[in-house]
Amino acid sequence: MSQLPSIMFKTIYIMYVFTLITSSYFLDGVAGKGVLTLKPTRVDAAYLTSKIKSNRTIIVDIHGPEDYRSIQDAIDSIPYGNPNWVIIHVKKGIYREKVKIPREKPRIFLRGSGRTKTSIVWSQSSENNYESSTFKVEAPHFVAYGISFKNEAPTGIANTSHNQTVAAYVGADKAAFYSCGFYSNHNTILDNKGRHFYDGCYIQGSIDVIFGRARSIFHDCEIFVITDNRIEILGSVTAHTRSSTSENTGFVFIRGKVYGIGHAFLGRPRGDHSRVVFAHTYLSKTVRPEGWSKWNSNDKVENLYHAEYNCHGPGSATNNRAHWAKKLSDEEAKPFLRKEGGKGGIMEAGDEGIERVEDSKDLQQQSKALDKLTDHVEDRQLDSLAMASIAASKEADLNAMRLREKELAAVKINAAEVDIIANELELDKKVAERTLREHKGDAVAAIRHLLHVGNL
Numbered sequence: 001m002s003q004l005p006s007i008m009f010k011t012i013y014i015m016y017v018f019t020l021i022t023s024s025y026f027l028d029g030v031a032g033k034g035v036l037t038l039k040p041t042r043v044d045a046a047y048l049t050s051k052i053k054s055n056r057t058i059i060v061d062i063h064g065p066e067d068y069r070s071i072q073d074a075i076d077s078i079p080y081g082n083p084n085w086v087i088i089h090v091k092k093g094i095y096r097e098k099v100k101i102p103r104e105k106p107r108i109f110l111r112g113s114g115r116t117k118t119s120i121v122w123s124q125s126s127e128n129n130y131e132s133s134t135f136k137v138e139a140p141h142f143v144a145y146g147i148s149f150k151n152e153a154p155t156g157i158a159n160t161s162h163n164q165t166v167a168a169y170v171g172a173d174k175a176a177f178y179s180c181g182f183y184s185n186h187n188t189i190l191d192n193k194g195r196h197f198y199d200g201c202y203i204q205g206s207i208d209v210i211f212g213r214a215r216s217i218f219h220d221c222e223i224f225v226i227t228d229n230r231i232e233i234l235g236s237v238t239a240h241t242r243s244s245t246s247e248n249t250g251f252v253f254i255r256g257k258v259y260g261i262g263h264a265f266l267g268r269p270r271g272d273h274s275r276v277v278f279a280h281t282y283l284s285k286t287v288r289p290e291g292w293s294k295w296n297s298n299d300k301v302e303n304l305y306h307a308e309y310n311c312h313g314p315g316s317a318t319n320n321r322a323h324w325a326k327k328l329s330d331e332e333a334k335p336f337l338r339k340e341g342g343k344g345g346i347m348e349a350g351d352e353g354i355e356r357v358e359d360s361k362d363l364q365q366q367s368k369a370l371d372k373l374t375d376h377v378e379d380r381q382l383d384s385l386a387m388a389s390i391a392a393s394k395e396a397d398l399n400a401m402r403l404r405e406k407e408l409a410a411v412k413i414n415a416a417e418v419d420i421i422a423n424e425l426e427l428d429k430k431v432a433e434r435t436l437r438e439h440k441g442d443a444v445a446a447i448r449h450l451l452h453v454g455n456l
Helices: 003-010 045-050 071-076 330-336 361-374 385-390 398-410 415-425 429-438 443-454
Strands: 023-027 036-040 057-060 086-090 093-096 099-101 108-111 118-122 135-137 142-145 148-151 168-170 175-178 181-183 189-191 195-199 202-205 210-212 215-219 222-226 235-240 250-254 257-261 264-267 275-279 305-309
Touching: 057 071, 071 086, 071 099, 222 235, 235 250, 235 275, 257 264, 264 275, 264 305, 275 330, 305 330, 398 429, 415 429, 415 443, 429 443
Parallel strands: 057 086, 086 108, 093 118, 099 135, 108 142, 118 148, 135 168, 142 175, 148 181, 168 189, 175 195, 181 202, 189 210, 195 215, 202 222, 210 235, 215 250, 222 257, 235 264, 250 275, 275 305
Antiparallel strands: 023 036
């Protein structure tokens, strides 16, 4: 059983060369048996940029007067068959456009100014996932940092046409996303094919938040699930496609969090050999006790690889898990958490001009600071609507969050209006109350907002 995952991640391009810059390995003292796992580290954009040997930077500013005002225009300016890294520095702003990086334009570093400051936004639903995507990347050797990808199309009812609202389509080989955000109401990331690495990202959606047939690692990512109570299908974090054992693909989640509003499954299969693993991950009470779901009632489950290892939180109990779900031992988990390469980090491929980065005190201290901010938050905070309002930004200052909550709590509202909104729109009262507070007690504005967001 351990052979398949070992083969899968032995050729993951060593979890992509840029992992070297942001991650280091350490022995997990909890497991007590030397199981290797990833320790979270963070670097800023300047540090990452310094490791990419590029003498060309294109600056995009929606307000001008830099090289371009449109991200797509900047991409279009890069020649086909581009042999060297090009940095596209996108300054803060909301860029309302669809963006595509074709396969003939490799080695692009799309550098934002922070995922709460720089965003690519579109609003389109379609029965075709690819067509609905706000952002598409098909070129190999791609890196994105500090930018959000959003599809703001209203939620469609499941099992009807035009309900796909993909935020990002990733069909590139050797693609990496750092400190990015992905937002959609349905089918957020189409992780279609190739080897991908997501680090420190925030991902929000409802049904099949991350789906596709790629071979990807999600390290220290937050997944926030918003359940649509109007449909029978509960939300699911993943829907991995794998039709046979010969397909060397799968999704692996290391550290990070799964939480949200309502309830959701960790995954449901698209294909009889779907492969998904959650390791060292915080699972809130949002996760259903069964953990995993079948796509259809008559689906075969004997070849599914739905597994968990050393997860924690109120949703991590495995005693009521689906009968095919696996609880991995230390030995079984090792292939998914394997250290590859020489001392000081993961082996780099050496063909992209990226220098080897040894463990540094700066990175270790940044890691400790991040731990204090993200790893010791109480369960009740993780599952609260207050946390949902700021979940899009791990960098958000906690004091600002508390101040915002106090301001909202001070807004005077009519309790009767909360009941009316909740009953008429079939919403949780907490959602109705918060929306009313956010609109300063204006019931009409709150209802209009909810109608737009939910497409009720």
